[in-house]
Amino acid sequence: MSALLETRGLVAHYGDFQALFGIDADVHEGERVALIGSNGAGKSTFLTSIAGMRRSAKESIVFDGAPIGALDAADVAALGIALVPEGRRLFPSLSVEENLAMGAFNRRKGPWNLENVYSLFPALREKRRAPATSLSGGQQQMVAIGRALMANPRLLMCDEISLGLSPAVVKEVYAALGVVCSEHGVSAIVVEQDIELARTMSDRAYCFTHGFVSLSGTSTDLTREAISAAYFGV
């Protein structure tokens, strides 16, 4: 089976600073892939590169068989790639419901709509008219996740979504993510600081170190020792 997303030798720079040094990674249909690695390893840069927030070499990112590295972010979004960005980045002048509606700006067809997001996160329903940034951190994270789901993505990328959520809600969110992936064939890339959580919620994992992939494999095969060795680059 060919992969939904492939990166081949993906590099990224911030000015003179190089953040990614040739990342090769695959994500298959319906698969949940975890990205782990210490601070500054390049995990967020990897996700934002795929989302088209910076230009990459055309052939270095392939989605559903087509090279997308050089596309505009809006064109990438139209293909069904959605990102829950690091730090949520909700639109402060928009209400909760408008933030969710922005997620559906492309009008892609699929199972997700306001009603389903409110069923997943009932707390948001009563706050729908409130400015998004007036919510608690956890609720804001729910808006950010809901906004990405509203895009009815084929590939959902989540950057540290457990940040600010209580353990119970984290469990719920990852359970929901599992359902989204298995029932709707959605693929997911999840950056998660909690290694144990990252392992249990994913099918495969990549460990990033200083802009390189230092370890990858089926999540159940990766031992804690191998991960911590890769983490610290020894």
Next chain:
Amino acid sequence: MNWLDTVIQGTLLGGLYALFAMGLAVIYGVMKQINIAHGDFIVLAAYLALGIVAATGLHPFLVIPLAIVVFGFFGYAVQRTILNRTIGGDILPPLVVTYGLSIVIENALQQTQSADPRSIKLGALETASVPLGGGLAVGVFPLVMLVTAIVVAIVLEIVFNRTRLGMAFRAVSDDREIASIMGVRDKRLFGYATAISFAVIAIAGVFMGIKFTFTPSLGPNFLLYAFEAVVIGGMGSFWGTLAGGIVLGIAQAIGFALNPGWGILAGHLVFLAVLLVRPTGIFARTA
């Protein structure tokens, strides 16, 4: 001085200033940029309207819809071909480029239209007035300007708060990068914003041409009035901008009534007072 009459006349004049200001506020609201050539585009619109009136003999009010369409497309083109290139980095390039446009427009008008003062004639409507009782009367034309300003504020409020386009405007203004990963095509959207701004400029230009005698060099004054009205009103809603224009109009009218040389100065003083006491503007929405 008759205070009530002065305030009424100032309010009506404020309608024109609000129209000056709302076009500026649209661009600032979406792109967080100041169009230095804003006033020159108002003057350009007045010359355009004058030309259309001369060529067709149409009543100036009937020229307004035509001017709106022409200027709307013109604004879209200016944004897509020139201004979009200045967006996204430093705050300086948009200022420098629109300053350059301001000089180009003024000089082009001097060359082609001469520096002679012009005005758009309204005919009998120019002096028509509606009695209010108690010896007070308001001119029909100033009333039309104020009502138009109110209608424009209502339309802009609806567009920005009730439509998909307006939602995208606000989202792009908040976070351009995140809006684009939701599928918003920001450069096209900026084109739409400038088209709306220029449509308002077209209305303002026709009214200005009727109200004042104008020359190619008045642009910077109108930019200043627009800017003052925006600052007095405070960002965040077009109601604030409308109110800012009216406050500026009233301040000028009172100043003028006290001494004909003080009108403009009184407007500047109110602007400075607001900057000192409440820099976010009198009617700002507190975030």
